[in-house]
Amino acid sequence: MTNITVFGQRPRTGIFQPPAAFAVRNDCKVGVWKIGDKQRLNGQVMQMSILRVHQMFGTLGNTQDAIWLQVWFVAGPDCEVNVPKNTVCMTYVKKQSLDNLYATVVQAMSGKDPGVGIFEARFSERSGNYGTYYVLDWTWREREDGAEVAQLEDIAAFLATEPAFFDQATSANLRCIDGWDSDQIQELIANAQTDRRLAAEREAALKQAA
Structure with a gap:
């Protein structure tokens, strides 16, 4: 059968990194994993x-001037969420979900290396002033079977090539x-809030003058 290669080829073994970041969205409004805005993925618990x-700062979607964690990961061999296997994926985590992840990392560091284990992220329902929303609850565990251990070897070989992790879309x-300290981050947040307020005032003045 004739093969026509347009977008390159995926390696038969090992970890595959797509030319553009394969972004997986954790939609905390409805508690589902998505590709883009509409394509819902089956499964709730992301093993990674x-x-x-x-660590990033800025605006994504309707969330302005926030601190985000850009997380690059490979789904676990038995992950129930239907993302491509052994493929580098990326997601953004913020606010309570980010606090939960940091807490899990600190707990896992007690005599362990979090990087060699499996993180599991699952949506947990919350209620607030604006109704129901979801956050990611995180757990960490050591690898349990041969497939998970073998994947770690593939990951180590992939990281040894010193790949670049860059999301051009954002x-x-x-x-x-x-590497920024807390004072630098607070100054950045304050400046961004000031810029946003001044922009809103200019827009209001232009509307009033029209």
């Missing part, structure tokens, strides 16, 4: 091996703040 994280709206 986290490869790299970057580069205009998010700024990497890895």
